[in-house]
Amino acid sequence: AQRVTQPEKLLSVFKGAPVELKCNYSYSGSPELFWYVQYSRQRLQLLLRHISRESIKGFTADLNKGETSFHLKKPFAQEEDSAMYYCALFTDKLIFGTGTRLQVFP
Amino acid sequence: DTAVSQTPKYLVTQMGNDKSIKCEQNLGHDTMYWYKQDSKKFLKIMFSYNNKELIINETVPNRFSPKSPDKAHLNLHINSLELGDSAVYFCASSQAGSLKTQYFGPGTRLLVL
Numbered sequence: 001a002q003r004v005t006q007p008e009k010l011l012s013v014f015k016g017a018p019v020e021l022k023c024n025y026s027y028s029g030s031p032e033l034f035w036y037v038q039y040s041r042q043r044l045q046l047l048l049r050h051i052s053r054e055s056i057k058g059f060t061a062d063l064n065k066g067e068t069s070f071h072l073k074k075p076f077a078q079e080e081d082s083a084m085y086y087c088a089l090f091t092d093k094l095i096f097g098t099g100t101r102l103q104v105f106p
Numbered sequence: 107d108t109a110v111s112q113t114p115k116y117l118v119t120q121m122g123n124d125k126s127i128k129c130e131q132n133l134g135h136d137t138m139y140w141y142k143q144d145s146k147k148f149l150k151i152m153f154s155y156n157n158k159e160l161i162i163n164e165t166v167p168n169r170f171s172p173k174s175p176d177k178a179h180l181n182l183h184i185n186s187l188e189l190g191d192s193a194v195y196f197c198a199s200s201q202a203g204s205l206k207t208q209y210f211g212p213g214t215r216l217l218v219l
Contacts, residue, residue: 043110086149098146
C-alpha cells in the first residue's frame, strides 16, 4: 500500500536548536517525495523536493531508500519556522502524511 | 497577482443545503485538484482534472460533483451537506507531470451546522 507516515503530531523546540521532522513512506516504485509547509492561516506551499537536492530556508531532506525515509532537517530552528509540515509522496497523485506541527519557542 | 484563488473563504450553512466553492488559477496550468483537510489537519486528495477531464476520483460520495468549465476553473458542488463535510477545502493546480509543483489556493473553510 502507498502510504506516508509522519509519526510526530507535534514537535516543540527552542530557537537555535536542531530540528528533524520524520517521514517514512511505503511505495514499491521509485519514490518522488516532497515537503510542503503551511504557515498559520496561509496556504500550503512547496518547501522542497527530493529530486532537487536543494536547501530551502535552511531546511534539507535526504531520501534514504534503504530506510524508506525522507526526514526534514534544519540545524538551527527559527521562530518563523513554526508551521505545519507535510511530507508527500507522488504516485499518480500526491499522498500526504498526517503532518507535523513544529513549534519553535523563543 | 493571486495565482490560485477560491471563493468563498468561509462558508457556514445548514445540513441538507447545496453549496458550491469556486476555484480559479491564472498560472496557465492544465491540471487542477481539490483536497479536503479535516479537523485533525489530515489532507487528502478528492479530485483531479487535466484539461477539463476527470482523472482522479478518490471514492468521494456522489454528493460531491466537480465541474471544470475550462482549464482555468474547477468548481466543487456539494449536495445535501452533512455535518461530516465540515472541513477546509483546498484547490490546487500544476502543470502535468509528477515533478511539477502544486500551487494551492487559500482554502475554503466550510462549517455545516
